Amino acid sequence: MRIFDPHIHMTSRTTDDYEAMYAAGVRAIVEPAFWLGQPRTGVSSFVDYFDALTGWERFRASQFGIRHHCAIALNPKEANDPRCREVLAELPRFLRRDSVVAIGETGYDSMTPEEDEVLETHLALAIEHRLPVIVHTPHRDKKHGTRRTLEVIAHSGIAPELVVLDHLNEVTIEMVRDRGCWMGFSIYPDTKMDPGRMVALLQRYGPERILVDSAADWGRSDPLLTLRTGEAMLDAGFTADDVDLVLWRNPVSFFAQSGRLDVTPLPGFELGGDARLFEGNSILRGVSAAEPTVATEGVR
Amino acid sequence: MTDADLLDPAASAVVVADGLASRYRDGDTETRIAVLGLLDRRAADGPTPDVVRDTGIRLLRDALRTNDPRLVAAAMGGFAGRYLGDHDWRHGVVKLVFMGVPLDGVARLDERADAELARMAADLAEEREAAGRPVPEDLRRLLAPAPAPTDPARPEGR
Numbered sequence: 001m002r003i004f005d006p007h008i009h010m011t012s013r014t015t016d017d018y019e020a021m022y023a024a025g026v027r028a029i030v031e032p033a034f035w036l037g038q039p040r041t042g043v044s045s046f047v048d049y050f051d052a053l054t055g056w057e058r059f060r061a062s063q064f065g066i067r068h069h070c071a072i073a074l075n076p077k078e079a080n081d082p083r084c085r086e087v088l089a090e091l092p093r094f095l096r097r098d099s100v101v102a103i104g105e106t107g108y109d110s111m112t113p114e115e116d117e118v119l120e121t122h123l124a125l126a127i128e129h130r131l132p133v134i135v136h137t138p139h140r141d142k143k144h145g146t147r148r149t150l151e152v153i154a155h156s157g158i159a160p161e162l163v164v165l166d167h168l169n170e171v172t173i174e175m176v177r178d179r180g181c182w183m184g185f186s187i188y189p190d191t192k193m194d195p196g197r198m199v200a201l202l203q204r205y206g207p208e209r210i211l212v213d214s215a216a217d218w219g220r221s222d223p224l225l226t227l228r229t230g231e232a233m234l235d236a237g238f239t240a241d242d243v244d245l246v247l248w249r250n251p252v253s254f255f256a257q258s259g260r261l262d263v264t265p266l267p268g269f270e271l272g273g274d275a276r277l278f279e280g281n282s283i284l285r286g287v288s289a290a291e292p293t294v295a296t297e298g299v300r
Numbered sequence: 301m302t303d304a305d306l307l308d309p310a311a312s313a314v315v316v317a318d319g320l321a322s323r324y325r326d327g328d329t330e331t332r333i334a335v336l337g338l339l340d341r342r343a344a345d346g347p348t349p350d351v352v353r354d355t356g357i358r359l360l361r362d363a364l365r366t367n368d369p370r371l372v373a374a375a376m377g378g379f380a381g382r383y384l385g386d387h388d389w390r391h392g393v394v395k396l397v398f399m400g401v402p403l404d405g406v407a408r409l410d411e412r413a414d415a416e417l418a419r420m421a422a423d424l425a426e427e428r429e430a431a432g433r434p435v436p437e438d439l440r441r442l443l444a445p446a447p448a449p450t451d452p453a454r455p456e457g458r
Contacts (some may be wrong), residue, residue: 014412037366037367038366039362039366044331080365081365110364110387110388110391139421140393140395141423142423142427143376143426143427144423145419169427169430169431170431171426171427172425174354193431219367
C-alpha cells in the first residue's frame with residue numbers, strides 16, 4: 001500500500017513516527033502551517049516556522065524516505081490576533097517556494113470578522129499564485145461554519161476543484177460534495193472521524209474527490225490511521241485499486257494542481273525497502289553513499 | 301503592582317489595565333490564570349472602567365484561543381459572564397464542552413444561555429449522534445434553555 005498523507009503536522013512528531021510511517025507505506029506528505037498549541041505573539045515566530053517547514057522539516061522527512069511538501073498560511077485561530085495578522089504581508093515570498101504546494105490551513109475557528117477577512121485574503125492569494133487551498137472546518141459550530149466557508153469560497157471566484165475542505169464528517173460531507181470541492185477527512189483515535197465511519201462514507205459516496213489524512217499533531221493522534229483506513233477499506237470489500245485511489249492518486253491529483261509536486265522516490269529509497277542506519281546516525285539514515293551533512297545526534 | 305493595587309477601585313484605570321496586561325504577558329500559565337481571577341474579582345466588585353474592561357476582554361480572548369482547559373475555564377468566570385460579547389461567550393461555552401470541562405464553573409450560564417447557543421448545541425449533538433458518539437450531559441443541558449433578556453452593557457456580537 002502506498003500512502004500520501006495530505007495533512008500532517010510533522011514538526012510536532014518524532015523520528016520514530018517517520019520510521020513507522022515509512023514502514024507503513026507512507027511516501028509523501030503535505031504539512032499545512034498551523035498553530036503550536038501556545039499562541040504566537042509576533043510575525044517573526046511565523047517566519048521562522050515557515051522557514052522550518054520549507055527547510056529543516058523537509059530535510060528531516062527526506063532522511064526517512066518521505067517526500068515532504070507544505071502549505072503556508074496564517075491559521076484561523078491566530079488570525080484573531082492583530083500582532084499575528086501582519087504576517088499576511090510576508091506570505092507571497094513563501095508562496096513562491098518550490099516546496100509549497102498549497103495555501104493552508106485557513107478557514108474558521110470562532111467565525112469572527114477577522115477570520116472572514118483572512119480567509120478572503122488567502123483565497124485571493126491562491127488565485128494570484130495558482131495554488132490549491134486547504135481549508136480547515138471549525139470544531140465548534142461545524143455545520144454553520146462549513147456552510148459559511150462554502151459561501152466565501154463561491155464568492156471568491158476560485159475554482160472549486162482547487163479547494164479541499166478538511167475535517168468533514170457525516171453532517172458536512174454533502175454540502176461540500178454538491179459544490180464540487182474536495183472532501184477531506186481527518187482520521188483520529190476517537191473524535192473527528194474513525195476508520196470504520198470513513199469506510200461507511202466511502203461506501204455511500206464513492207472514492208472520488210475524497211482525501212484521507214491523519215492530521216497528526218501535538219494532540220492525541222496517530223500518523224498510521226491512514227494505513228488503518230486502507231486496511232478497513234480492504235476488509236469491507238474495496239479493491240486495492242480503490243485504496244490506491246483514495247490514499248495516493250487523489251492527493252497526488254489535488255496537489256499536482258500546484259505544478260510543483262514531486263512524488264518520485266528519494267535517492268537511496270528507489271527500491272522501496274527498509275531504510276538503513278548510516279553509521280548509526282539517527283537522522284541521516286538511508287542515504288547510501290552520502291556523507292553526513294548535519295550534526296549527529298545530541299547536537300540539536 | 302500588588303494584587304491589592306490591581307483590585308483597588310480608586311486606582312487609575314489606565315495603570316490597572318496596563319498592570320493586568322503586562323502581568324499576563326510576562327507570566328506563565330499559572331500567573332495568567334491568576335490574572336483572569338483578578339478580573340473576575342474586579343467584575344464582582346462593581347462597574348469596571350472602560351479601559352480595564354477592554355483590556356480584560358483582550359486577555360480573555362487570548363486565553364480562549366489556547367488549548368489549555370485550565371486557561372479556557374478560567375476565562376469563563378464572572379468577568380466573562382458580565383462583559384464578554386455574546387458571540388465569544390457562546391464559543392467559550394461550547395469549547396468547554398469539547399474539552400470535557402464541566403459547565404458548572406461558567407458564570408451566569410443559565411442567565412445568558414440563549415436560542416443561538418441552543419442551536420449550536422443542537423448542531424453539535426447532531427454531529428455526535430451521526431458519528432455514533434455519546435452526547436455529553438452538559439451538551440444536553442444547553443439544548444433547551446429559557447430565553448435570555450439582552451443586557452445593554454454587553455455588545456451583541458463580539
